[in-house]
Amino acid sequence: MKKKAISALLASAFAASAVMIPTMAAAQSSAELMQQIQALQAQLKAIQAQVDKQAQATQQATQTAQQAQQTAKQASTSVAAVQKEADSTKASVSTIFERIDIPKQANSYKPGTVNMYTGEANPSVAGNTNFMAREKDDSLSFTMPAGGGITLYGNLDVSADYVNNGISSAPGQNGGNGPYGNNGYLAALSTNNTYIGLRGFQPISDWHDTQFLWQLQTNLALTTVSGTSMTNSQQSNSVNGGFTTGTTYIGFGSKDYGAFKVGKTIAPYQSSTAAFNTPFAGTLGSYNVIMGNTGGDNRVEFGTLMEHSVWYESPAWNNISFAALFSPGQNRATDSSGIPQSSSNCNGGNIPGSGNASGNGAGQNTGGVGSNYCDDGGFSNAFSTSLVYDDKKAWYAVAAYELHQNVNRGSDIVGANPAVLPSNYTATQLALADVGNESAFKTGLMYKFASTGTTIGGIYEWMYRNIPSYLQAQNERQRSGFWLTAVQDLPGANQVAVGWARANAAQGDAAGQHNYDPTIATGSSTANMYTITGIHQVDRNLSFYANYAATINNGNAHYDMGAGGHGITTDCHDSGVSGNNSGAPANGGITGGPQCWGGTHIQGISVGMRYRF
Template structure:
C-alpha cells in the first residue's frame, strides 16, 4: 500500500519537473497527458488493493452466497440448488393440542442445460427431491419425488416430459404469501373435499407439458397426463395404477391406492384417468392476471357413500397488483362435477375465494395477511346437506435477512360450519393439522382449528 502511494507521489513530482524543464510547449502538453494517465492508473491500483485488503479482513455475512453452485461438465451447465424450510408449530384441532417440527417445502435439486449448436435450442434436465429434514423420509422423499423432467428449450418455449406442478397450480402460487406454512391457501383453495390433499393444486406424474414464451405480456402453460391402466386388483371396471406407477394418480399414499399398503388397492379415493391443465397468463409491470382450467377424467369416488366415477374440473381467475411497497392479490375458484350424483352427497362442487396482502415495512420486514372462504356445497357423503362453509384467516411477519435467508412467524385459524372438515396446512406444510377424529376413526366436523408457527428458510 505504501509503495503504491509512493509511486503516485513520484508521478506527480515527475509531472511537475517535466513542466519546468521542457522547452517546447507541445512537449510539455504531451508530458502532462502522460502523467495524468499514469496518475489515474496508480489511483485505480490503490483502490483495488484497498478493496482486496478490506474484503480479506471483513467476515462474510451468514446466508450471503459465495460462488454459484454451478459447473460445466461435458459441455453442459450443471447447477446444484436447494431450499430448506423448517418450523416449530403449536396448534389445536378443536379437541386437543398439537406440537410438532415440520420440514415443509424443503428440497434439493440438480438442473442442467446443453446448447445444441446451430439449432438455437437447448436440452434441459432437472431432478428435484423432497428433503424431509426433520422427520423420517418416506416414499414421498424418494429420488426425483418433486418436479423432475427432460426437455427442449428454444425460441418456441419449453417442451418437457416428466412430472411437474400443474399449470393450474403454478399460475396463482405467487399470490399465496403463506405457501407451505400453516397459513397455506390449500386449506381451502384447490381442495375439493376438505382433505389433507389439494387435488387441484398438485404435482402430476407421467406428464407432457409446455411453457410458451411471453408475447406482449401473454403466455400459456399446458399439461397432459395420459391415463391409467386397468389393474386386476381393482376389477375390470376400475382405473388403477398408471403405467410405471405404484400410487394411483390423485389418491393418498398410505391410505388408499398405494401398493405399499396391501389393504388399499382399489384406487377408489380420488384416482383419475387422464388429466388436462391450462393456464393463460398476462403480466405487465405491476399487474399479473391469470385464467386457468384443469380437468380430471373418470375420477373414482366409489369409496365415498353414494360415490360414483365421473369427471371433475376446476376453473379460477387470479389477479395481483404491486403498488410498490404493497402487493394485493385475489382469486375466485369454481369446482364442478359431472355425472348423476345425488346432490346431498356431492361435496366436490363449490366456489372458493381468496384475498392476500403483503405490506413491506422496510428493513427487510413484510407484514402478511390472507383470507380464504369455502362456499356451501350441495352436500357431503358423511354429513349430508348441512352447513359446510369454512373460513381460513392467516397473519404473519417475515424478515428477509438477505436473498437467501428469511425468518417468519405465522398464525392461522380455520372456522368451519357444522358439516365441514377442512385442514390447516394441507398441500404443502410438513405436518398438517386436520379435523379431529373419534375413537372409531370417524371425522369430527365443525371444529375450529388454530396453529402458530415460527420458522426459518434458507435458499441456495
C-alpha cells in the same frame, strides 16, 4: 542560427575598425592608436568567447531535448506493453469467473420462484429474458462445455408449531362416543417445502438457439427420518427424501418457441397462481387449505405433483404467456381404480384404499380386493392449462383450467350414514356409478402499488363433479370458493401479509361417512380460513417468519390446516387411538369407513426459519 548572426556582427565591427584606423592615425600618435586597437581586440575576443559559450549551451540543450524525447518514446512503449499485459490478465480472470460463478440470491421468487414448493412458481424458462443464462438467483452455478450450465438450488424450511385440532368437542354418531386421544393443542417440529435440486441446460448444435433442459429435484425431511407417510392424516407410498421426489424433467427450450418438457411437475393450474400465495407458502395458512381442495382434508386435488406428464411453456408475447400439460392415466382399469403403471401411488397421490377402511367400493376389474384399488380420488387422464398476463411491474392476471377424467369416488358411498343412498342400488352398483369427471376453473387478479409497497390480490374458483343426480347428496366435491390477500412491505426488510380463504357450500356430503351426528347433515358445509404472516429477511437467503392461521368449519365441512406444503397437517383424521374394541383411530364407535370429524375449529401458530439458495 543565432551563432551566425553574432559572427556577422563581429565581422562588421572589424570592418568598421579598419575604416577608422587611418582617421585615428591622423589625429593621434601611433602609441595611443595601438593601445586603442589592442583594447578593441580584447573586447572582440571577449564577445567571441561569450558567443562560443552560448552556442555550446544551445547545443547541449538540443541534445538533452533529443534524449528526453527518446526517453518519453521508450516510456510510452513500456506503458503500452504493461496495458496489453493487464488486458490479458483481466481476460484470464474473467474467464475463470465465468467458469466458477457464485452469485448471491436476488429477491427469490419475487418473493418467490417458489419453486412450486416454496410458494413461487418455478419461473418459465421460456419467459426469461435471459433465457437459460446462469441463474443469478441461485447460490452455485457452473458452466459446462459448449456453453451449457448446471445449477444447485434448494429451500430449507423448519418451523415450531403449536396447533389445536379442534376435535375435542366433536359429536359422535347419534350422540355416541366422541373422539379419543391427546386432542387439543399439540407442539411439533415440522419440515416444510424443503428440497434440493440440480437443473441445467446445454445448447444443441445446429438447432438455432435450442437448448436441452433438465432438472432433478428431491424433497427432504430435516426433522424426521425419510420414509413413507402412514399417519391418520397422510398416507403415501412415496418416500420423502427419495431421489427425484419433486419436480423433475427433461426437455427442449428456446426463447423463440418456448419449452417442451417431460417428467413430473406441479400443473399450470396450480403454478400459475402461486404468486398469490407467496408469503404463506409452506405455512399453516397456505391458500391450499381451501383453494383446489375439493373435499377438505389435506390433499389439494387440483394442486398435486402431476406424474408422467408432458407440458409446454410459451415465451411471453406482449406480457402474455401460456402453458398446457397432459398426463396419461396409464391405467388399465376403466374406472381408474388401479395404480397407474410405473407409479407407487394412485393418481392424485393417495395409496390404494386410503379412503375406505372397510374394503367396499369399485375395483372389480382390477383383480384386487380390499384395499388394492384407488377409490378415493384416483383418476385416469388429466389436462391442465393457464393463461397469464404479467407486466413485471404492477399487474398480474391469470385464468386457469384443469380436468381429471374418470375420478373414482367409490369410497364416498360408505360411512356412518348410508341412509341417504337409494335403497334399490347395491353398494357395488353405486360405486361403479360414482366415477365421473372432475374439473376446476379459476381466475385471479393482483396489483402492486409501487409507491407504498402494497400488493393486493384475489382468486375466484369453481370446482365441478359430473355424477348421476341420485349421487349428488354425497357430492362434496362440487363448490365455489375464493382467496383474498394483501401484502405490505415494511422498513428494515420486513413484510406482513394477511389472507382469507372461503369455501362456499358444497353440493352434498360424502354419504354421511364422517363420524358425527347425521342429524346435522343438513347443516352448512361452508368454511373460512384466516391467516396472518410476518417475515423478516435477514439477507438474500435467510429469513425468519411467524404465521397464525384458523380454519373455521361449519356443519359438515372438514377443511384442514397446512395443506400443500407444511410438513405436519391437521385435519379431520388427526386424532388419537380409540379406547373401544374396534381398534380404529378415534372412530367414535364406528367400525366401518374412514374416521373423520367434521365441523371443527382448527387454529395454530408456527414460527420458523427458511434458507433459499
